[in-house]
Amino acid sequence: MTKSKKEYHSTTSRRDFMKMLGVGAGAVGLGAAGVSAGGFKDLDEMMASPLAERHLPFWVKEVDEPTVKIDWDNFEMFPGPEGTLFNPASWENPKDYFDIYNRNIASTKKNVQDNVPGLSLKDRALADANCWGWGGRSGADLSAPWAGADVKANPQWEHPTMYYTPEDYGVPKHEGTPEENSRMLRTAGRIMGAADMGFVKLDEKTKKLLWGKITFENVEKGYAEPEKNKFVLPDKDLWAVCSVIPQSLWMQQYTERMSWASSNTMSYSRANIYANRLSVFLRGLGYQAYGGNTESIGRLVGFGVMSGMGEYGRAGILVSPQYGTNIRTVLVTITDMPMAVTKPIDAGIAKFCQACKKCGEMCPSGAISMEEKPFWGGDAAWQAKGIKGWYMDSKKCYDFMLGGEPDCSRCQTVCPFTKYDEAVLHDLIRISIAKAPALDSAIRKMDDVFGYGKEPDTKKTPWEIDPMDIPLYGLDNSRS
Ligand code: SF4
Numbered sequence: 001m002t003k004s005k006k007e008y009h010s011t012t013s014r015r016d017f018m019k020m021l022g023v024g025a026g027a028v029g030l031g032a033a034g035v036s037a038g039g040f041k042d043l044d045e046m047m048a049s050p051l052a053e054r055h056l057p058f059w060v061k062e063v064d065e066p067t068v069k070i071d072w073d074n075f076e077m078f079p080g081p082e083g084t085l086f087n088p089a090s091w092e093n094p095k096d097y098f099d100i101y102n103r104n105i106a107s108t109k110k111n112v113q114d115n116v117p118g119l120s121l122k123d124r125a126l127a128d129a130n131c132w133g134w135g136g137r138s139g140a141d142l143s144a145p146w147a148g149a150d151v152k153a154n155p156q157w158e159h160p161t162m163y164y165t166p167e168d169y170g171v172p173k174h175e176g177t178p179e180e181n182s183r184m185l186r187t188a189g190r191i192m193g194a195a196d197m198g199f200v201k202l203d204e205k206t207k208k209l210l211w212g213k214i215t216f217e218n219v220e221k222g223y224a225e226p227e228k229n230k231f232v233l234p235d236k237d238l239w240a241v242c243s244v245i246p247q248s249l250w251m252q253q254y255t256e257r258m259s260w261a262s263s264n265t266m267s268y269s270r271a272n273i274y275a276n277r278l279s280v281f282l283r284g285l286g287y288q289a290y291g292g293n294t295e296s297i298g299r300l301v302g303f304g305v306m307s308g309m310g311e312y313g314r315a316g317i318l319v320s321p322q323y324g325t326n327i328r329t330v331l332v333t334i335t336d337m338p339m340a341v342t343k344p345i346d347a348g349i350a351k352f353c354q355a356c357k358k359c360g361e362m363c364p365s366g367a368i369s370m371e372e373k374p375f376w377g378g379d380a381a382w383q384a385k386g387i388k389g390w391y392m393d394s395k396k397c398y399d400f401m402l403g404g405e406p407d408c409s410r411c412q413t414v415c416p417f418t419k420y421d422e423a424v425l426h427d428l429i430r431i432s433i434a435k436a437p438a439l440d441s442a443i444r445k446m447d448d449v450f451g452y453g454k455e456p457d458t459k460k461t462p463w464e465i466d467p468m469d470i471p472l473y474g475l476d477n478s479r480s
């Protein structure tokens with residue numbers, strides 16, 4: 001049940017708050033101030049109104065007709081979006097439309113050349129990137145993992161691209177030091193949807209984190225022949241841009257179906273939107289971008305470890321010092337823009353996993369190893385050898401979470417690192433884990449005592465709470 005009118009009527013704290021604002025005497029005071037109270041007799045009536053449930057400001061009232069006059073008898077239906085001015089064919093003279101776009105290109109060129117703050121190449125590239133996914137402006141090929149060579153086509157109608165490159169403007173590509181480039185990408189990444197970012201140089205070691213089907217050739221630009229399962233990168237200096245995609249910790253307090261579907265899988269959806277935006281951004285700066293989407297590049301946890309976004313944990317997933325295991329994925333985009341690399345980290349997490357074992361204890365399918373120490377593994381066909389860690393039995397996990405009703409993300413929900421900042425595992429605890437591993441067992445016990453990381457309540461759902469109390473995307477109020 002949503003909160004009833006009665007509950008609002010008896011909520012004295014709101015009334016007190018209004019009094020503090022000097023409007024607590026009801027409509028009288030408001031009237032004196034020249035403000036309409038929307039026909040309420042007093043404050044109680046105002047707060048008892050159904051408007052309160054909708055969270056309209058108290059000075060806004062619902063009316064039967066909108067404040068714009070409508071002649072419904074003569075009201076015309078519009079044929080569709082193709083009839084709007086977004087379609088050049090709908091202009092009396094389509095050339096006028098293209099003239100506007102050409103003026104836009106010319107002014108962008110001038111602004112970039114004049115280095116006008118806020119109208120630089122990176123500003124333009126970011127603006128274009130954030131248009132990705134809007135209507136028919138996604139670019140015909142951009143959503144394909146290896147494509148991007150031709151982002152001009154608009155599948156819906158003849159329309160100039162929204163994704164320009166420096167060549168389109170006749171300006172040089174963006175030039176910055178690796179440090180400046182990393183800083184710039186972190187800013188753009190946060191705006192586009194990454195919680196954090198790290199950067200890995202591709203070398204003889206880290207290239208082994210790519211899918212085996214990815215090869216290198218002495219070509220200026222990479223290419224793909226998907227029908228031959230062939231994906232080629234240019235054999236030159238390349239960096240992996242590793243972007244942390246958060247998921248809703250808030251949503252994970254609910255039933256496992258809820259946390260799985262609305263936290264886990266929704267984050268993959270957001271991740272791929274983000275990845276395409278990042279590709280548009282990099283190309284808009286004059287650089288190449290490959291992959292990005294969730295299955296296009298290689299071992300994402302591995303890149304997460306090498307870029308220092310977290311440590312490899314018992315559950316076979318990345319554990320971040322800031323986000324715990326509440327990371328849906330680390331997306332990887334390969335670029336030729338020089339980046340300042342970020343190194344792997346040691347926050348005491350892998351060591352803590354030896355004492356903790358909570359994810360293993362709580363895993364309903366028994367997929368997570370309870371071995372105290374990490375081990376060399378990778379013997380199953382769907383695993384890859386090469387790390388001394390806790391290899392999990394993904395088959396058991398899939399069987400449980402995809403094979404019937406349950407769904408699951410419990411290993412992430414229960415991890416002591418997966419907490420809001422104000423929770424028990426605050427920075428002091430994190431410092432202890434990093435510096436005093438002897439306390440690890442005690443800290444794990446403390447996590448239990450404080451009641452964190454319990455099995456989700458199967459009866460608890462978000463349907464009854466006030467919708468306006470739900471964090472947007474479930475992300476607000478977390479470190480994401
Ligand atoms: S998702 Fe659930 S079943 Fe799979 S490893 Fe995690 S806790 Fe176990």
Ligand code: SF4
Binds near residue numbers: 358
């Ligand atoms: S629950 Fe414990 S053992 Fe599992 S990943 Fe988190 S810290 Fe490591």
